[in-house]
Amino acid sequence: MLQKPRGTRDFLPDEMEARRTVEWKLREVARRFGYREVCTPAFEDLELFTQRSGEGITNEMYVFEDKGGRKLALRPEITAAVIRMYINEAKVAPKPLRWCYFADCFRYERPQKGRYRQFWQFGVELIGADTAIADAEVIMIAAEMLNATGVTYDLKVGHLSFMKQLLRDLEPAAQRRVMAHLDKKDFDGLGQTLAEMGKPDLAQSLTNLISCRTLAEALEIVGAVPGEERITQTLGILDAAGVRYSLNFGIARGLDYYTGMVFEGFAQNLGAENQILGGGAYRLAHLFGGDDVASCGFAIGFDRVMVSLGNVPPKKDTVLAIVCTNEGRRRALDVARAFRETGIRTEMDLMERGLGAQLAHASKTADYAVVIGKREAESGEVTLKNLHTGEQKTLDLAAAVAEVKAYGAR
């Protein structure tokens, strides 16, 4: 038997309903903040992703050549594509641009809990606003979205200025090595590397920086940093807005293109892959041949949110089954249409089963049954049976519709 490809999943209706429910909660937050959905291709020129993240990531991407000999890749993330689209299509649109997306991404990695080869990201990109309140808005949205899903999380906010200030005398390559140690919390390796670089004293300052939890402490360790005023403002806005976060100046995000604020969200009960959100302020446009533009954004690992939420029973649609005999069939079709027109999910027997068998089936799949046999076809009334209580009565169609409607609104 043919199996689905490694790291991919099938979603049955129950699970899709649960996923859509959460998806729409995220969409609703984006909408309320004025972020409108965009969509980019599922595959792009390979170069788009290697320019952003380096050649090394080719190993972790689905890379292929098309029949025209083009080097392409399934998107491993969306931010690069969104910025490419901005440069291609929307450079002169009035700033700021508030965009969001919900799309699947593909990475060739070893699957494990919360990590799949096809996975979904919900993301937000704010393009062209380079202010404290812009940073704060994006972080607020991140918090609102996680709140909306109901997931239990920690939001950690940091800023690259502090680390960059401490590392300002190091070459970029050396900075990257140090950042890598920090990101992994590998303090032994950190001390060793810094000793080799002739900066052993830095190890202590960096360790102190990472463990401090207030802006004042960080400033005390590092001294004045560029953009200090803006950081203070951003955090002030977050505090005023009641955003729950903790400061963490150890967030490096392992990236060269983040420029200022960075933040990450972590969920409980997820094991090794517990990061559910990551983002920050960045500059990418110049890589793709555009004028440089400040951006700030984040992406939520949708599948990890779903794993963390566990089995939340989806809100069930009220289901009405139309049960009829041959004499009632014509009338039953009219009745079904009347119910459907009011928005009620209405299902008819397609198996040519007897009345009893239809009811037996309805009892497993529906909340109400409307019985239409010879008697109802002649009288013009319907028999409505509540399949949970077994209670049943004969009444006119409008009253039956009203009762089922009322049950759905309970």
Add this chain to the structure above:
RNA sequence: GCCAGGGUAGGGUAGUCUGGUUAUCCUAAGGGACUGUGGAUCCCUCGACCCGGGUUCAAAUCUCGGCCCUGGCCCCA
């Protein structure tokens, strides 16, 4: 790429240690009896040893390789 544990009908399972009848049971699904409550009862049907090699008279069972799943390491844009 590395480590550990797994893989028996759609779902859940027994059997594997100690090779040997027609592979167990529950459930789901389909059909029938019944023909206005059948949501019951009874009967029937469908349906599996992940794949491939090896050992053997004989493999779900032992063995080797692969695939896939679960978790961890690495990586994580």
